[in-house]
Amino acid sequence: MGNYKTASEMDKLKRFEKIPTEIYKDSGEACRAVAQEIASLIRIKQTKGEIAVLGLATGSTPTRLYGELVRMHKEEGLSFRNVVTFNLDEYYPMNPDALQSYVRFMNEYLFDHIDIDKHNIHIPDGTIDIKDVSRFCFEYERKIAEVGGLDLQILGIGRTGHIGFNEPGSPKDSVTRMITLDHLTRVDAASDFFGEENVPRTAITMGVGTILKSRRIILMAWGEGKAKIIKTTVEGQITDSVPATFLQTHHNATIVLDEAASAELTRTKTPWLVGTCDWTSRLIRRGVVWLCQQVDKPILKLTDKDYAEHGMSDLITQHGPAYNINIQVFNELQHTITGWPGGKPNADDSSRPERAKPFPKRVVIFSPHPDDDVISMGGTFIRLVDQGHDVHVAYQTSGNIAVFDDDALRFADFVREYCSALGIAKEETANLYQKVLSSIVNKAPGQVDSHEVQLIKGLIRRGEAKAGCRASGISDAKAHFLDMPFYETGRVKKKPLSEEDIQIIVNLLQEIKPHQIYAAGDLSDPHGTHRVCLSAIFQALERIKAEGAKWLKDCYVWLYRGAWQEWDIDQIEMAVPISPQELLRKRRAIFKHQSQKDRPLFPGSDAREFWQRAEDRNKATAKMYDKLGLAEYEAIEAFVRYKF
Template sequence: MEQTNNIDTELEQTKKFEKIPTHIYETSQTASKAVAQEIAGLIRERAKEGRMAVLGLATGSTPTRMYEELVRMHKEEGLSFANVITFNLDEYFPIQPDSLQSYVRFMHEYLLDHIDIKPENIHIPDGTLKREDVSKFCSDYEMKIKSVGGIDIQILGIGRTGHIGFNEPGSSNRSTTRLITLDHITRIDAASDFFAEENVPRRAITMGVGTILQSKKIFLMAWGEGKSNVVKRTVEGDISESVPATYLQNHPNVEVILDQAAAAQLTRVKTPWLVGFCNWTPDLTRKAVVWLCQKVDKPILKLTDEDYNEHGMSDLITDHGPSYNINIRIFNQLQHTITGWPGGKPGADDTHRPERAKPFPKRAIVFSPHPDDDVISMGGTLLRLVDQGHEVHVAYQTSGNIAVFDDEAIRFAEFVSDYTEAFGMGEQEADQRYNEVVDFLNSKQPGQVDSKEVQSIKGLIRRGEAKSACRYCGVPVERAHFLDMPFYETGRVRKKPLGEEDIQLIVDLLVKIKPHQIYAAGDLSDPHGTHRVCLAAIFEAVERLKNEAWMKDCYVWLYRGAWQEWDIDQIEMAVPISPDELVRKKRAIFKHQSQKDRPLFPGSDSREFWQRAEDRNHTTAKVYDKLGLAEYEAIEAFVRWKF
């Protein structure tokens, strides 16, 4: 009974912060399955009653796994959609239904073409209308929803601006289906799908906030660290038209469904000691102490009992105090993360070092999702591993071909043509190929998939740049491995699911090299999802090989830097980077010339990748300094994955 009371008290404490019922799942996959089960339950219940189930559906990357689960239940469990009516939230305007970016096409690819729903029961806003016909269409859309009794379950994602559907900041909570102008941030976020921001439509047709709020049940889903800030504002902030999702706080039957990453900024996750009783594990204690230092602007060793007591951590002092003991323990833990020897220091006592002294030298393999992630995110550490005599391999997991501008492809096609002409090597064939490439690119429509020839040229551009960076860093070209994982090779931002062939490529390379260290990108805020898929392939490969004798002597280190950085309390190996090494790292990044000045897919950060990386490395060093540890120019950070 006492445990039940504690749980009840904890829930009540959580409600002080969270204004919408919120459920946190370990992964987006388990969360998606849970929502799919709710939808399936409604469909089956209505079928028994001889009634229709009315669903409001969303697009984008968030609901795709939910749709996959619904399709699986249809095919394997006999879930019928014959009694289902659907209304989609929105559609770009203008846009053709067969366009790669059309939500009509999206819905058919992910759900509608794989189930037994009746075509007349599918409703998606029409992006092909004449401008003068849109108003009547929107009124009719509202009437159709009302005529079937309203929406039973509405699925929502959430944009970085807090938009639901395409209801941008400033939308009224009484707004209905209408044509709207897209926010600049929304268009930036959509730029990768359209291969540049200038190709993104400026308008969209969307259900209104008022229409959404009339739904009987609402699920708002969000995955990944990139959504964590807007999730916090939605769940814990005040209702505001500047964050339209906060209007959901007034709905009587809404649930927010999150994975752990999207929940990271919620008070009960980030600072649970402010919510109520905590189980003070070593990891939570370290997290709390780092947070307290930043809150009161003091180094670790200057924290007092009063600091702890005044900031919700009196029970930590009571159970594990006094503050002096806690401070010393956490200071030593953070001190021991710092090492100038990422491959281990030979002949040294490695008791408190993040890496083993033996064997030395080590075989290390750096997995790079794109051809430049290695030098962007851990270029300083890579240089140091090489300088310290380790056998370093770099595995480029994808070609990165979609991130090359068309004019770069033309420039290299011209080079090939000129080269063959200069040396008399198949001039006629070279000219023909060159003309085919140029003709295609000159007539290419916005968002159109590149021809195989153009994809190959762009892939070769990225491969050449990667080889150049490897040579600069001292990695022999024969230790540069280009995997060209098949899931990526669609020519589109949207990729295929991870397949057996992708995983086997990783397995084969690991077996060949038998590394002592594996470095992999744990930077899961990559908005295009490539990093996440590449990491999943590595994890699966390692799981399959974990019982091999050589694998038992292998550490897996996860790096970040291109899109975000590890929080200080998470870091398990911090590699200081000197001013000279930072310059060398920058020069290695500059070898990737096609990504210089303006990346094709910059995401929400308009800076070049070298600027982002340099800033994050400086910031990490400054935080270590403010905590009372040694002062360095820059630091690259790693977390160990224990398989």
């Protein structure tokens, strides 16, 4: 593994990066590289007649790694007979058969699919009596030592900087023990437990000291959501408030990232501070925007001195003077702004992000959940409809797990009362209500809903989506509910994307033959649904392209981001201004999603409601354009074009 270039570049990186860090295009490529290292270790040990001792992690980060190891076992004959494993942690208390159990997780993703001896598997026990926990932890440490220590430890990282469940404040020499979970950790786990109130408050975890005794450590992180804590871990000071920073003291630790998780690292965000770089048009724009923020000036007021004092002399030498660079970037950003997201008819479109023709356009807005359309691009949605385009919305999933039990019960009661009032099958509806009531009342924390309850919750969200469409100006007939099968598990954990999922997208696109597609590029969605839904769209487009569909040659794909974050200014290719009146219309459309109002079931770590997050984000984008010296708007929705 590795993507450093020359020794000189590595020396420059060391000024910032205190742990060797490798960046891959995506998590799939990264996991294949890590899996190869693990496989190599196992095979070398096999030739010596020795055991390979692996420390394993759970959570969404290592799932593709485990999938690759399973593939290598089945297709390449990689044997795990000489492997001994120790998992990092487990919730306490926790039944091993529970949906959230790390025992169950490891069995489902790895152990049930390889030839490992079950006696060689060690996972903290979430069922032992509280008085026996200390003794269990002592024995866990003893067993690790007995097999000679960990050869290789796999880690993920939490937003608090925890490794394992070593929360902020964990000392460097800590050992396996019970620990109280940080509030942020419990918030992040809330979706797995169907509510924060169901998340255990304690866990058993290997200590930082235990981890640091490993002969080799690989910490993996994917997605924009991990970018800030990765920067702190790799470039920050060592502190027990961010336990992952202790990895800086290890002689053989490596951080493995996808491009998104590396976004805040100096070499990615401001590579000119590390050394010379290739000043592409995109990098020039990023550098100029960054410089404006550093000196608090609009673009056209930047000087040669500003560039020189902030490590950008090379840019002036290659493309200067400052005036030329400033004009270039100012014009590029100016040309991203358009009040006509579907293209302005009978206008010169040579410097506009969208084509004037054809007009009107057929448009498909893909919405991963039933409210992402109005939350993420509601203003643009309204603008497209008002300007006469044929707009369709495709809701990719039912969103049924994000509805409170009480809402489902309330709707079941409404059906019972409505039917009773009309004298319709009173006994049957009463029985249904009792069945739903019994299912909800007797459901254990984190248990999957019954089929009837899942159906009701899905219909609640479907009705809200239709109301949101009507508020945005289109009829129910233009709302398409795809109910992609990968989502329908009743759990946060979904099924793998299937042929059926992709074909559903293909069929819809072939039916409508859109000139524009809008899709969620919000890959930091903490539930992962956005990522899977986008993958399905991309795969569908590639399939349609391979089939030679002529309409696809005249189709633009625009990616929006959702409630979690926004595109950086240097990335934006289309910026749609939203007036105060349109912002209010967008808010009203979001309000139609009443089950997500006030307190959604899975709010993430942000206490604001979704409409507040969206408005604050849109206003912040507009303010940034204003501070750069461009026109001042109330709000802006931003898009990046996907070129396939």
